[in-house]
Amino acid sequence: MAGTSRDSRCEGRQIERETRMVELPKSHLDLINGANVVALSTVMPNGQPQTTPVWCNRHGEFIYINVMKGFRKEKNMRLNPRVTILAYDPKNVLRNIEIRGCVIEMTEEGAVEHNDELARLYLGKSDARFFGDAVPAKLAARYTPVRVKIAPTHVRVEG
Numbered sequence: 001m002a003g004t005s006r007d008s009r010c011e012g013r014q015i016e017r018e019t020r021m022v023e024l025p026k027s028h029l030d031l032i033n034g035a036n037v038v039a040l041s042t043v044m045p046n047g048q049p050q051t052t053p054v055w056c057n058r059h060g061e062f063i064y065i066n067v068m069k070g071f072r073k074e075k076n077m078r079l080n081p082r083v084t085i086l087a088y089d090p091k092n093v094l095r096n097i098e099i100r101g102c103v104i105e106m107t108e109e110g111a112v113e114h115n116d117e118l119a120r121l122y123l124g125k126s127d128a129r130f131f132g133d134a135v136p137a138k139l140a141a142r143y144t145p146v147r148v149k150i151a152p153t154h155v156r157v158e159g
Contacts, residue, residue: 021061021151028097028157031087032058035122040065041084042076050076055118056085062149063099066115066130069108069144077103083150095159101150111145 024032032038041051052073056065063085067074077083081103088096115130123133131140 020153022153022155023061024058024097024099024152024155025157028087028095029058031089031095031097032056032063032085032099035124036087036090037122038085038087040073041086042073043080043082044072044076045079055122056087057118057121062104062151063101064114065148065150066111066118067146067148069146074106074146077106077148085150089159092159096157098156099150099152100154101152103148104151105149106146107149108144108146111147114147115145 035055037053038056039051040054040056041049044050050072054065054067054073056063058064065085067077083101083103085099085101086096087099112130115134116128119128119130119134120126125133128134130145131137
């Protein structure tokens with residue numbers, strides 16, 4: 001990935017678990033593991049935050065999202081890997097989790113399959129495909145998915 005970061009936790013994009021990554025509390029994992037749309041905040045080139053609703057899932061200690069190549073949030077993360085994810089309980093917004101983290105990988109490899117995995121989770125259909133079920137199939141020829149791996153570096157919970 002190109003770009004640098006002023007945040008020492010993201011320097012070199014190598015997160016050492018014992019000193020830098022934080023564990024996500026079990027009490028709020030359902031907000032990340034379930035089909036909850038989360039808010040992803042990235043940093044624009046001028047330093048202003050940019051927030052977008054996204055789908056996410058978790059594998060082990062990492063959070064994964066999927067973006068399209070060339071979109072603003074994809075460009076932002078390549079320039080500055082610091083991100084924040086906010087997930088809340090739709091039945092009680094006072095119960096939420098804020099996860100600050102560092103993007104440690106952005107890849108097109110496996111991104112289409114990951115988008116399909118997210119579509120199955122969020123649409124609740126075992127055969128769902130992102131292109132065709134979540135968005136029109138014709139967009140597959142126009143957009144290239146990018147799978148983003150995020151290492152949590154700070155967590156705050158409420159409720």
